[in-house]
Amino acid sequence: MTTLADVAAFLPERVVPVEEMGPELGLTPTQVRVLRRFNGLGEVRRQRPGETLVDLLEAAARALPSLRGREHLVRYVIHARGVPVVAPYPVNPVHELRQRLGLTSATAFTVTHHACVSGLLAIDIAGRLSARHPDPGALVLVVAGEQVFTMDARLTPDHRVFGEGAGACLVSAGGPGDAVLSFACGQRSDLDHYSEEGAAGAAGAAGMDRFAQEYTELLAEVILAAVKQADLSLDDLALVLPHNVNVVSWRRVCRRIGLPVDRVLLDNVPLVGHTPSADTFINHASAVALGRLTPGDRYLTAGAGFGAVFSAMVLEHRAAGHPAATQHGSGNMAAIEVTDLRGRVVDTLGVLLGRLLGADLVVSEETRLFDELGLSSSKTLELLLALEDELDLQVDIEDIDRRDLVSVGSLSDFVVANVDGA
Amino acid sequence: MFVTGPPTAGTGLALRRVAHRGHTGPPIADSSLATHPTLRPYLTDLAATRGLALRAEVLGTGQAYAELAAPVVEAVTSPDEPVDLLVLAFGVPDVQPGRNAALRLAAHCPGRPLAFAVCDQGPAAAFTALGLAADYAATGVCARAVLVVAEQAAVPYPLTAQAPVPERHAAVAVLLESGPAPAHVRTHADLPPEAVAAVLAAEVAELTGERDDVTLVLGPGVGTAPDVPGAEMLRGTPELPYTGAWARLADGEPGRFLVIADYDSALGYLCVAGLEPSSRPAADLAVAGSPGTGGGVANMAVKD
Structure with a gap:
């Protein structure tokens, strides 16, 4: 059985609040506030200038407690990478890493085209390599992590912010360590944001929109498939290690499949952000450090990425704890007094939409936000943020879905029903 | 959706069809995707990670692997034969x-196969991809696989090595x-050039044994061909x-056992499969519109 003999993670020390990233990412102050307020993102980690991708990956590999002294058993080194090309050819990070770690007799390569869940694919591949290797003690070193070296259009930070971090694990065909019980992967290249005219083209934008629309259902499908393949039910899962895109999307997935959201380790979302391919490893380290995983626990890790890929893996925790550092996030909602709130919300939305789209705009409760006004989901969140400022209230958007965003009236109903403290 | 439990016993893999594009006939033109304006800032940032500047004369040229390889994928697959795995290898x-x-x-294959890419390994990546296909078959989750190898000529910055x-x-x-029979893939890492001939000879001898029906295909990185009595010898073009x-x-001649080998002096990999x-x-080998060669493996040159 495929076994994670050891798991480790590394986060650079430099902390960058989302507010500092705004200019770099071309975000308006309002968009930055949406990231923090509604998507639960607060800060990310970044390497210092001059540090390289290999530095990042090496730090994670060296954090594996059991690698030292077992280098001779490592037969493969796999870099799991979401962005297919991160260095000018023929610069070769995985071979530089192999050299630094003294694993020169190992076969090294990169696995990619699975976006931000390439790490789970790499574990599946590593399990098959170790199962087929003539030496039953053979190990496969999987490393995952990337630098945020460019502002590609595919990294448009509508609902997520990319941080830098890395993970590593040693995979074996058995022995002590977390056992992989199942793996499910769905691929939908028709949801690709890279259209023939490029990511910024209309077809690319349509692909991203469809990705957003189908995201919850497709992620739910692979989660349920992986749980079923493991012959378990959701109730059997002690914990879910998410990809750290944002808090809101995980609440939706939990609601869709009937999983209590407190079983998803969301602590790292505001503190680390989304690290391509490495979230599973970082969250695993945090879960062990926080005592959220104990031997015998079954847990699931899942995520998705543009292109589009949806993956989930069920494991059983059998290892002793690994040292890891993490912090707890928290969020506090202010209570307000509600008086004739709905009328004020409708009126204020009208004023705000006029500011956004032009003073001549005539808005009624029936005005359709997407179809008539051409708003996007992210623009609607900005609208909500402005509404909060105008009315000095806070809205809990945990239960919001597309039906609430149909019209000014439906959005007003939602706001009234979900004012925090009401 | 690809769904799997722990690895189980599976099958071997045999070679059924090969299709290629760009090896004969006129050169394949550059892709219009190479001119997209988003590429320049991306490539500028990519090159800057190593202090390199872009080569203006190369920008706007090149090919995209999804479009380049789609015709060969379609040529080797047929609608009534679902594919379980597709592995793309590139350097x-x-x-x-x-x-x-x-x-x-x-998306061009029947059966919605699990698909991924292998890279950062020079010419050895194709052998790794073949080996992974064999591993997926041997562990019970793949009855039919497509290996895709692609290359394009545009590198828009100076090479550093x-x-x-x-x-x-x-x-x-x-x-x-x-x-x-399993598909055997042997990879030797960190092998110096002076050791290649002896290691290759030993690997080929072990793979072929006493067989006298061998076709040996050598990549451009292999200098001296191993001596295999009775073997048919083919060479890949260094271009x-x-x-x-x-x-x-x-x-090669139909029905023969195939051995393919290559050596990459840059990364030090010798691979033999x-x-x-x-x-x-033979009648089952060809897909519609692409006649087979009469036995063993169907070979198709996709016309542009």
Whole structure:
């Protein structure tokens, strides 16, 4: 059985609040506030200038407690990478890493085209390599992590912010360590944001929109498939290690499949952000450090990425704890007094939409936000943020879905029903 | 959806069909995707990670692997034969570096195969991809696989080290399916050039044993061919360092045991693979519109 003999993670020390990233990412102050307020993102980690991708990956590999002294058993080194090309050819990070770690007799390569869940694919591949290797003690070193070296259009930070971090694990065909019980992967290249005219083209934008629309259902499908393949039910899962895109999307997935959201380790979302391919490893380290995983626990890790890929893996925790550092996030909602709130919300939305789209705009409760006004989901969140400022209230958007965003009236109903403290 | 539990016992893999594009006939033109305005800032940032400047004369040229390889994938597959796995191997980056081209290619296969790419290993990546297909078959989750190898000639910044660069764009697709014998892939890492001849001879001897029905296909990195009595010898063109040898897999006499080998002096990998041809009757080998060669493995040059 495929076994994670050891798991480790590394986060650079430099902390960058989302507010500092705004200019770099071309975000308006309002968009930055949406990231923090509604998507639960607060800060990310970044390497210092001059540090390289290999530095990042090496730090994670060296954090594996059991690698030292077992280098001779490592037969493969796999870099799991979401962005297919991160260095000018023929610069070769995985071979530089192999050299630094003294694993020169190992076969090294990169696995990619699975976006931000390439790490789970790499574990599946590593399990098959170790199962087929003539030496039953053979190990496969999987490393995952990337630098945020460019502002590609595919990294448009509508609902997520990319941080830098890395993970590593040693995979074996058995022995002590977390056992992989199942793996499910769905691929939908028709949801690709890279259209023939490029990511910024209309077809690319349509692909991203469809990705957003189908995201919850497709992620739910692979989660349920992986749980079923493991012959378990959701109730059997002690914990879910998410990809750290944002808090809101995980609440939706939990609601869709009937999983209590407190079983998803969301602590790292505001503190680390989304690290391509490495979230599973970082969250695993945090879960062990926080005592959220104990031997015998079954847990699931899942995520998705543009292109589009949806993956989930069920494991059983059998290892002793690994040292890891993490912090707890928290969020506090202010209570307000509600008086004739709905009328004020409708009126204020009208004023705000006029500011956004032009003073001549005539808005009624029936005005359709997407179809008539051409708003996007992210623009609607900005609208909500402005509404909060105008009315000095806070809205809990945990239960919001597309039906609430149909019209000014439906959005007003939602706001009234979900004012925090009401 | 690909769903799996722990690895189980599976099957071997045999070579069924090969299709190639860009190896004969006029060169494949550059892709219009190479001119997209988003590429320049991406490539500028990419080159800057190593202090390099872009080569203006190369910008706007090149090929995208999803479009380059789609015809060869379609040529080796047929609608009534679902594919379980597609592995894309490449060395030189796609001209559209951010796209998940393997997933795009999977959409051209029946059966919604699990698809991914292997890279950062020079010419050895194709052997690794073949080995992974064999591993997925041997662990019970793959009865039919497509190996895709692609290369394109545009590198829009100076090379910082020795590395193969193709002279034109080309792609190969190889259809593999369940068979009684495993596909053997042997990889030697960190092998110095002076050791290649002896190690290759030993590997080929072990793979072929006493067989006298061997076709040996050598990549451009192999200098001295091993002595295999009675073997048919084929060479991949050095103009296409990543796909040249793979395009020749079905050029030999039908029904022979196939051995393919290559050496990459830049990264130090010697790779040797042994494959049985499919035992299907010759009439079953071709897909519609692409006649087979009469037995063993169907070979198709996709016309542009």
